[in-house]
Amino acid sequence: MTKDIRAITMPKWGLAMTEGELTAWLVDEGAFVDEKFEIAEIETTKITNVFESPISGKVRKLVAHTGEVLPIGALLAVIAADEISDDEIDNYVSKFQEDFVPEEDGASDDPVHQKITVGDHQISYLKIGDGNNDPVLLIHGFGADTVSWMFNQSVLADGRAVYAIDLPGHGRSSKSIPDGSIASMAKIVSGLISALGLKNVHLIGHSFGGALAIAAAEESGAKSITVIGSCGLGKEINTKFLQGFIDGKRGKHLKPVLEQLVFDKSLIGGDMINEVIKFKRIDGVPAALQALVDSNFANGLQSTDLRGILSKLLIPVSVIWGANDEIISVSHSQGLGSNVSVSIIENSGHIPQMEKSSEVNDIILKSIGN
Amino acid sequence: MAKKSYREAINEAIAQEMRRDENVLVWGEDNAGGAGGEGEQDAWGGVLGVTKGLLGEFGPERVLDTPISESAFIGAAVGAAATGLRPVAELMFADFMGVCFDQIYNQAAKFRYMFGGKAVTPLVIRTMYGAGFRAASQHSQTLYPMFTHIPGLKVIVPSSPYDAKGLMIQAIRDDDPCIFFENKVMYDDEEEVPDDSYTIPFGEANVIREGEDATIVAFGRMVGMARQAADALEKEGISCTVVDPRTTSPLDTDTILECVEDTGRLVVVDEGYPRCSMASDVSSIVAQHAFKALKGPIQMVTAPHAPVPFSPELEDEYVPNADKIVAAVRATLA
Incomplete structure (x- = not known):
């Protein structure tokens, strides 16, 4: 009766993930879980994330141990009804472990990062999905890259192409930023959209990328925009975070800086901190980050106000904000006008698309029309 | 990002710096391997192939084979560095450093100090160390402590491909003589190494x-x-x-x-x-x-x-x- 026994396995979040560490079980053996019930916490090299059960049923056996690092597809837990005996469960587990072959590195058909020239810049992007629905373009924030969307991109790519880009100075794109102002960076985004030949694109931007989405919306003929914890909607910004991000060279200095990004501080693991340190060692990156800060946040305040542009947009506009955002206050989501739909995510900091990915995915899917 | 070996990481670091700065030169025993002779050009790239491919890209003016005369070619590297070039010289096994030690510890290490900071010596000496290679007493020693003892030298001991690349680029850009110790049994170790150039500062554990x-x-x-x-x-x-x-x-x-x-x-x-x-x-x-x-x-x-x-x-x-x-x-x- 093994057909009634089902496996919960290590998920794959984003392209870079090859393995994950089970940092905590949030359920006990014997518990009944519904689909989307939070069952475990898994740490990747980017961030720790809550793992929601992909299926519903009774948790008969927790196979993986806390602290174990397991490849994608490895058995975490077994779901089965009470009628199935413990012996059958044990047999299922040993058979699974015997047959399990971890996916070989690079052997899969994963989409790969591609490059396109826009003006003087080599822009790297990752395209996932295809179909007749209008395409989506994801624009990350300051100091980030396509990984910002590791929990979102595949989910949104249902019947449509979803492009995640690396801004100049970030990720795999060329690093020089001659002019880091929002206006000039937004031109690069619309240039990229036209170079890729995208029509009726849904623009989704996070933080600094949110400001770029607003500023590029008209020129790129966007069909809708969604911005998350966006720049350009108020004066204040946590410049201690920005400068700390640029200046912090050691894990112990960067940890408290990065912890400001999230509501649940335990999500920021050592691997994520190391990734940031490695990013900042790349030639041209510190200068690019400083250029962005100097162009947009000199004197500790945001220099560009996009509220006027936002209120005049004739396309659907969705604004998402973490209620506990320590980088840009959630108060910037107030008084935005009747054309804007605002969603506040409780218990979330500046990166709700990672911290509360499933809530954010639902909101985006609704606004881009699934 | 792709997985690269310790050997590939060092090779990529040198190649990227040679592209960036034409003053960066490479020489050592068989570093080109076959250059100027009959038969295959660029046959070796050093005894364990670390510099292979550089001759093809940068030509015999910048990638040179040397005679088996460490005192001569290490001395030449010290002199070249003093004139403003940035040589990356390979001294095959650290065990052989004895025959050219004067050029290193009594010349290169002293220039900045003795000329009151007016002279710099942007030199990298790459060398292999370590046991486990079945190469016996005269090709297996771990001699970085001897160089650490000398003020004026910088001594680098990378433990992974990622570190090897960032530390090599840092060494080439550094204005002081750097002795870069490569463990010969680690050349095939692999890990993710960024394609971009990056540096890891010295003295940062x-x-x-x-x-x-x-x-x-x-x-x-x-x-x-x-x-x-x-x-x-x-x-x-x-x-x-x-x-x-x-x-x-x-x-x-x-x-x-x-x-x-x-x-x-x-x-x-x-x-x-x-x-x-x-x-x-x-x-x-x-x-x-x-x-x-x-x-x-x-x-x-x-x-x-x-x-x-x-x-x-x-x-x-x-x-x-x-x-x-x-x-x-x-x-x-x-």
Whole structure:
């Protein structure tokens, strides 16, 4: 009766993930879980994330141990009804472990990062999905890259192409930023959209990328925009975070800086901190980050106000904000006008698309029309 | 990002710097391998193939084969650096450094100091070290402590492909003579290494993991052994901090002291001989500056004070390994 026994396995979040560490079980053996019930916490090299059960049923056996690092597809837990005996469960587990072959590195058909020239810049992007629905373009924030969307991109790519880009100075794109102002960076985004030949694109931007989405919306003929914890909607910004991000060279200095990004501080693991340190060692990156800060946040305040542009947009506009955002206050989501739909995510900091990915995915899917 | 070997990481670092700066030159025994002679050009790229491919891209003006005369070609590299070029010279095995030691410790290391800071010597000497290659006593030594002893030299001991690339680029851009120690059994080790150029500053230790019970400071190939030991001890509930100083000169004493102050116990792992070694150096620094934090005796895990043996069985016993590190951690906790 093994057909009634089902496996919960290590998920794959984003392209870079090859393995994950089970940092905590949030359920006990014997518990009944519904689909989307939070069952475990898994740490990747980017961030720790809550793992929601992909299926519903009774948790008969927790196979993986806390602290174990397991490849994608490895058995975490077994779901089965009470009628199935413990012996059958044990047999299922040993058979699974015997047959399990971890996916070989690079052997899969994963989409790969591609490059396109826009003006003087080599822009790297990752395209996932295809179909007749209008395409989506994801624009990350300051100091980030396509990984910002590791929990979102595949989910949104249902019947449509979803492009995640690396801004100049970030990720795999060329690093020089001659002019880091929002206006000039937004031109690069619309240039990229036209170079890729995208029509009726849904623009989704996070933080600094949110400001770029607003500023590029008209020129790129966007069909809708969604911005998350966006720049350009108020004066204040946590410049201690920005400068700390640029200046912090050691894990112990960067940890408290990065912890400001999230509501649940335990999500920021050592691997994520190391990734940031490695990013900042790349030639041209510190200068690019400083250029962005100097162009947009000199004197500790945001220099560009996009509220006027936002209120005049004739396309659907969705604004998402973490209620506990320590980088840009959630108060910037107030008084935005009747054309804007605002969603506040409780218990979330500046990166709700990672911290509360499933809530954010639902909101985006609704606004881009699934 | 792709997985690259220790060998590929070093090769890529040199190639990227040669593209960036035409003053960067490469030479050494068989570094081109076949250049100017009959038969295959670029046949070797050094005895273990680290510089292979550079001749094809940069030509015989910038990638040179040298005679088997270390005193001549290392001396030439020191002179070239003094005139403003940035040579990366390969001295095959660190064991052969004796024949050109004057050029290194009494010339290159002194120029900046003796000319009152008006002269710089942007020189990199790449060299192989370490046992485990079945190459006997004269091709297996771990001699970075000897160079660490000399003021004016910078000494780099990368423990991974990622570090090797960033530290090599830093070494080429550095204005002081750098001795870059490559462990010959690590050339095929692989990990993710960015395609972009990046630098890792000298004197900045990598705290690879943080624990509560003991600090293990390890160099070069021993870092991997220390990680294995820490993994094994973790299963028994003993958690260790592992520190890789990355460079022995300059040495990040601040990080070492901070970690020892947190854990109260120190194990130093050095593949070199025990006397006047990095193990004894780190031990003395901790004993002088963090004595009050110590809860147990410092332990050193090193090779014995004896040449590297030719017998494979003896050679395997000779090199420090994870078991010996585990035993040392237990000893300092006892």
